[in-house]
Amino acid sequence: AAGGSDDWKTENSCQLKDLKRDHLQLEKLHFSPFHTVLVDVDRFWIEKRFVAKEGRHIWDKNFVKMPCVDESVVTKETFMSTGKQPRWDSIKKQLSRLAKSSSVTASEVETAIKKFNPKYQDQWSFDALHTFFKVVAESERSTYSHTLSRIAHLALMLPHSCKKGIPLLRQGQKHSITLSQRQIACLLANAFYCTFPHRNTTHARSEYANYPTINFQSLFGNWSDRKAQKFRAIFHYFSVMTREEEALPKGLVTFTRCGIEDRDLPQWRSRAEMLTKLHVSSKGTIEKDGVGMLQVDFACNMVGGGVLGSGLVQEEILFLINPELIVARLFTEKLGDTECLKITGSQQYSEYSGYSDSFKWTGPHEDTTQRDEWERRRRQIVAIDALNFKYPREQFNMKKVNRELNKAYCGFKGEDNVPPDYYPAIATGNWGCGAFGGDPKLKALIQMMAAAVAKREMAYFTFKNNDLQMDIVMIHHFLTKHHVTVGRLYKMLDEYCDDIYRHSRATDLYEFIKQSLRVTTSKH
Ligand code: AR6
Secondary structure (H helix, E strand, C coil): CHHHCCHHHCCCECCHHHCCCCCCCCCCCCCECCEEECECHHHHHHHCCCCECCCCCCCCCCECCCCCCCCCEEEEECCCCEEEEEHHHHHHHHHHHHHHCCCCCHHHHHHHHHHCCHHHCCCCCCHHHHHHHHHCCHHHHHHHHHHHHHHHHHHHCHHHHCCCCCECECCCCCEEEEEEHHHHHHHHHHHHCCCCCCCCCCCCCCCCCCCCCCCCHHHHCCCCHHHHHHHHHHHHHHHHHCCCHHHCCCCEEEEEEEECCHHHCCCHHHCCCECCCEEEECCCCHHHHCCCCEEEEEECCCCCCCCCCCCCCHHHHHHHHCHHHHHHHHHECCCCCCEEEEEECCCCCEEEECCHHHCEEEEECCCCCCECCCCCECCEEEEEECCCCCCHHHHCCHHHHHHHHHHHHHHHCCCCCCCHHHCCCEEEECCCCCCCCCCHHHHHHHHHHHHHHCCCCEEEECCCCHHHHHHHHHHHHHHHHCCCEHHHHHHHHHHHHHHHHHHCCCCCHHHHHHHHHHHHHHHC
């Protein structure tokens, strides 16, 4: 490798500790037309308390439709007539009963949820919840029964907890929502008990077809061992968020939808940037070893992907160990090709081992991540969705390459008003290369190019793949040694795609690049 010398280990590829971390001083938290803050900002600064901002909920297409407003109704059919009743009355009645009980059973949960979702009486299955309660040990069962009661209590706080309209983060908008960890827990408790109106139908023409699901119903059906681990993570989160007041996590979390207008997208072919600093490791994970960096969520365009279903890969695991992320599903419309969602301040509650079918919840995580001036954990995650390739060859096409370059760039781009010196490095890895069938060598290059234009360093975790680690380190070394710009690399990718198209043979991408560089350098 590299002529038998070890010099490729130094130069531009570097140690993890040499990469930039989050160290920015923030300006004062304030709301604006582009930032909805759901806590009272003045009281936050003066009393350091998180009190719900006064306001009102709005029942229209721009806001989350809340279950606790007059417009939310259930149709009651009696023997004599059909009438509409406030749905919150029914929710209150059912959940109060659960909240009063010291231990709630799976059947009681099912009955309660179906009472205020009568349309789904015969459709929804709760077999996973029932099985879980059957298979767990007695001590676990009694803990979870108690947690079910506490979640019901928490859900009932909604009218006091969230008083101001929660805007939907719609396609094409740049908008942030900041809310307290307690408010998130209350919203998630409602999601758990499936109280959000108009969010149960998912067919193409339904009102929220372009949004992820939020009511937890899909978690309760379709039993598998995966569900047991998911329940453990979720119940643990709620058990923390229903402790006594003093022991509750007290902080804020911000969700920001960002996008880039077509006219502001980089002209990749003519970009003159060189690749930035890179650390590549086959050991470690984004969330553990990327502390203080911008951590990439290998997302679905419906953020959270299969977290409330059976999915259990990088994004779902991330959402299970940091369940505050799940609330993004309440208000984040499907991501467009040049959009991303950034989440700042979420907390990690759980530890895990394994991956996919071997994933296990292994216990509580004590999050000691410092908080910033807005009392947010210094953790920033960016959700970017790669393309899902059915056939590997599809991705070697410049239209697709452009899409992925632009998407990665959207996620990596820093704030315009922050000097690049303050941009934390990106912590990423095989984005789009698992469930979505991407080629890790191509995706690594694409991410390096996007990072270069976004002026960020990068830590790349190959997830136990030693060969890939070596390959990426070497191509990065080779490209920096030859001062290859992003534009030149782009042209080489174009030639490579063309080659694949014409010869339908699979030359190795990195070999192709090295070869074409050798040819051009020897010509000069
Ligand atoms: N740290 C570093 N690398 C990781 C980690 C981690 N914690 N976890 C996994 N990898 P995948 P995709 C590596 O399949 O292909 C979800 O359902 C590992 O090599 O999660 O973009 C979403 O909701 C793994 O094979 O991402 C989307 O619908 C690779 O990253 C869809 O999957 C890709 O992980 C996205 O699929």
